[in-house]
Amino acid sequence: MAKLYAQTVPPPDLNKNTEWFMYPGVWTTYIFIIFFTWLTVLSVFGCTPGMAWTIVNLTHFAVTYYFFHWKKGTPFAEDQGIYNRLTWWEQIDNGKQLTDNRKFLAVLPVVLYLIASHTTDYQHPMLFFNTLAVIVLVIAKFPNMHKVRIFGINSGH
């Protein structure tokens, strides 16, 4: 197979916490990680494929909610804390809404939800948890929720 090369112009993003997301291959890696997690869950627990998709969906909800919408700031001390009040979701693309990256990340939980509910044949109680997960994630990614902290939850120190 001929070697595929990806060409890229380095993006002028100063925030080192989010500029890695603008390089090629990020979306594919994300999808591959989810797929391999599903295979791992299936082989470790030996459950039905639908149950495995539900587990993947709920784990994806927990992990992405924590890292995208809960943890604030950056893992580097050199930017002197200018992003300390912003979650990762609010930092990407310099705060611009409705970019390609944001649209991709907003569609992904919905696709996972559809796969998980289809493979479990829309049975309770899995349907309830899956629906809860997708509702929370999609609402958190609305443009109107930029920098909104409901009831002061996670408004920080």
Add this chain to the structure above:
Amino acid sequence: MVRLPYLTALTTLFSYGLLFAFGQMRDFFRKILDLWKSKNLQGYAPICLGLEDFYTRRLYLRIQDCFNRPIAGAPDAWIDVVERYSKDSNKTLHRTSKINKCINLGSYNYLGFAAADEYCTPRVIESLKQYSPSTCSARVDGGTTKLHAELEEVVARFVGKPAAILFGMGYATNSAIIPALIGKGGLIISDSLNHNSIVNGARGSGATVRVFQHNSAAHLEEVLREQIAEGQPRTHRPWKKIIVIIEGIYSMEGELCKLPEIIAVCKKYKAYTYLDEAHSIGAIGKSGRGVCELLGVDTADMDIMMGTFTKSFGSCGGYIAASKEIIQHLKNTCPAHFYATSMSPPAAQQVISAIKVVLGEDGSNRGAQKLAQIRDNSNFFRSELHKMGFEVLGDNDSPVMPIMLYNPAKIPAFSRECLRRNLAVVTVAFPATPLLLARARICISASHTREDMIKALEVISKVGDLVGIKYFPVEPQKHLTDKIQKKLE
């Protein structure tokens, strides 16, 4: 413009994801285990929040032995590296008394002045005896010696500007001068890959900072037009002044800046230009006067030219060269001039002697020989690396060549394997470079002989095969050493 194999991008992202996941797990367990430990810091705020130093604790410390290596001698073409060992997987490192003599591909020793030189060293020792190692004073108090005045004239003459001012440290030159030149209400437009000293100086000045895509005069024009039309944020008044900051050679890319186009854009929109020639002064250009000479730009078109003495002249310190009025203004306002200790006199003498050698004023043609040597060395090394299939960045004639590694695991692998074979290289990773683009940066010197370079190339080729970084197809050729033997004959 960087090309990388798609599969490599995927695996690099996956590796960083894995490292991140393991780091988070370790932090989680550390938090649980620390609940049991008693703390006598009740009521005090933590010095750093848990997330801030995550990268340092969980990624950098794992490969700490590849950075901060202590050396035991002058950084000539060969360098003495002190061996270290660690008993707790790189959390703490201890020095031994063993020393490895390695080929030095990591020091910014472009013209070979870093080690003892037949013209410079006797004069430096004499000035050390006469003026002592430190002036123990700031420039305005008692720290201006004859050497400082002479060096300012020599530097101004060398660079091609009317006047110059010196500082004891290259990093401090940028971070102290930019706030003195521009303040609130001004606009700084800087290249996206500018050095950390410029970024800190720009942040410290209080001016608005905008970034343009690396080396793209078209994007610079777009940003200038947008900013001039909009004016200051919120009030929309016109900007007090606009400074565009670029570098001569970008140290992480090894490429020259597109100076003529960028100067043309700046002149069109009447923005001031600030050129940081830290890596290019003394190393490129027919007589070593830097990127302006190489690209044929008149120095009168640049408003402020900054440079350092650390790279090509084997000393330490920085300078700013500009018109007499700007230098006089800086002497009256810059805090580094008022409060920082002045440059060390032997260091100043080293620069004076080095510039005299480069210009040929010492009566020999060693300067011209060194300049030709470094150009030949860089072109030879770069073309050989290209032929071996490595991805090497940088333009021809530039003595800085980064070899792309990409994967985070290849950084310590390359570094350690090279050290084992007596080759000292510097590897650079996130956050000094973008996340995906980790690299090993090679700096060629005029004091490297052909044999040194051939040996280094062999080692790099072997380690490259071991680590798997020959991303581009190899040129079909005979065995490497046969070919080079033919070249030597």
